[in-house]
Amino acid sequence: MLNMCAPDGNSYPCKGVLHEIVEPERIVYDSTAEEGHPCGAGLPPRSRVTITFTESGGRTTLTLHTRFENTARKEAANRAGYSVSWGQALERLGDHLH
Numbered sequence: 001m002l003n004m005c006a007p008d009g010n011s012y013p014c015k016g017v018l019h020e021i022v023e024p025e026r027i028v029y030d031s032t033a034e035e036g037h038p039c040g041a042g043l044p045p046r047s048r049v050t051i052t053f054t055e056s057g058g059r060t061t062l063t064l065h066t067r068f069e070n071t072a073r074k075e076a077a078n079r080a081g082y083s084v085s086w087g088q089a090l091e092r093l094g095d096h097l098h
Contacts, residue, residue, distance in 0.1 A: 016049075027051045044068060044077040062090065 003011045020028040028050045046069040054061045064086060068074035 019048075024053055024055075026053070044073060044082060046073065047077075064090075 004014050005011050015032045016029045017032060018027070018029045020026060028048065031044055031047045031049065044066065048067045050065045050067075052063045052065075054063070066074075066077075066082075068077065
């Protein structure tokens with residue numbers, strides 16, 4: 001378990017099960033985050049997340065794909081800011097790496 005620290009200083013537990021790590025190509029995990037929030041701690045409950053990394057011309061593209069248990073869970077997570085939050089987090093990471 002890891003904790004995700006929000007900009008407001010709150011810490012949220014991130015629970016999941018890793019299924020696959022293929023260096024440097026892919027990470028696949030299932031979220032077992034808390035049910036109390038549709039995004040858990042950035043990991044929607046009962047979802048599978050696949051992150052792929054592709055290199056081209058010395059640059060890496062990260063693609064994030066989330067498969068939700070059902071449409072209702074997907075819509076609830078997106079209403080709670082799931083897609084926006086990932087975009088913001090990746091932008092901050094990019095700024096940090098440059």
